[in-house]
Amino acid sequence: MDEVRILEIKQSVFASNDREADRLRNELKEKGVFLLNLMSSPGSGKTTTLRRTIEALKDEMKIGVMEADIDSDVDARSIAKTGVKAIQLHTGGMCHLDAGMTRQGLEGLGTDDVELTILENVGNLVCPAEFDTGAVKNAMILSVPEGDDKPLKYPLMFSICDVVLINKIDVMPYFDFDLEKCREYIRMRNPAAKVIPICARTGEGIGEWAEWLRSKVRAWRG
């Protein structure tokens, strides 16, 4: 379980990332593969949330995970322990993934036997928001210790996400975090975004999140 495959992905050469992203999404649709792009700051709990998500859904659908990081393979090793297919993508210093890089990852992972693929993007609230990866849905995590004002400071990330998971709600008593204010700031950026408070460590809220994701995967696969 300590060995995971590491794929060094290369910067893309496509002139139009948007066109390449649409092309990738169409191919995924044909193959019946749902791709979720999961983004957040460093340390907001993406990998722990992912492990909980896998626990909740792995008995009903085949899952594959791509862990993107600049360096290290700690996340892919952690995910591989859940028993699902996992690959570590190294971006060679790049701060985000675009559609071409995501395609390299999908080819490395292999999606023939996968229904739900989750890309854990590089921990970064800025650059990943600027590049369509070809994912069907974008999700982000904002953790309580980061503060309720983040939608004001990182507008693009909040505006392109279909769902915002507010993680680490168990430590809310120790931080100055106003959940209602945060919801309001998110609404300012993106009235359509679904907001789900969770605690990945304890599992709180994971049921609602898994239900959201399940319904999107079903709708996509028809």
Added chain:
Amino acid sequence: MDEVRILEIKQSVFASNDREADRLRNELKEKGVFLLNLMSSPGSGKTTTLRRTIEALKDEMKIGVMEADIDSDVDARSIAKTGVKAIQLHTGGMCHLDAGMTRQGLEGLGTDDVELTILENVGNLVCPAEFDTGAVKNAMILSVPEGDDKPLKYPLMFSICDVVLINKIDVMPYFDFDLEKCREYIRMRNPAAKVIPICARTGEGIGEWAEWLRSKVRAWRG
């Protein structure tokens, strides 16, 4: 106190950022201005740490602050309340500041009456590390909720910083954070980096940090 000046800075046009950074540093040296570049993830406590730093040093040196964000002016308004000169820089979506952008900020702030200028960079553990701003020293904050493994995942940021402040140590009991392991990971990336545990909220450790900064400012101003 609710009004702060907002400067929209533009992407630089210099062919060599490194050369432009050296040029800026030389000019700062001549003028006796020390520039600190403060970096971290979103929400790790840069602004609170900055307010504590100002409290500790403002009676002995003239301080100016540049708050860089993609959007919003909450940070500059918070700093302006301390009584020091502050300006908000908007990066127009850019994920980092380079030397040319930093120069625009310094011109907007005005440094004739300033001995210590602090640039609060965009919250991002990736891109700001790739661009020399012209600062005399680079500092970063890693907060306890982000996890002790961050030096493994964001190697460049840790390798270019002269000092790493480990913030929010008051919440260590609620998180799985191993301070000794974290120190070891930082040493792997950068044996020369000074590591100072702090709690910006309560002021713990700020004395040691202020002493480090004071000594660097004095050495620079000669």
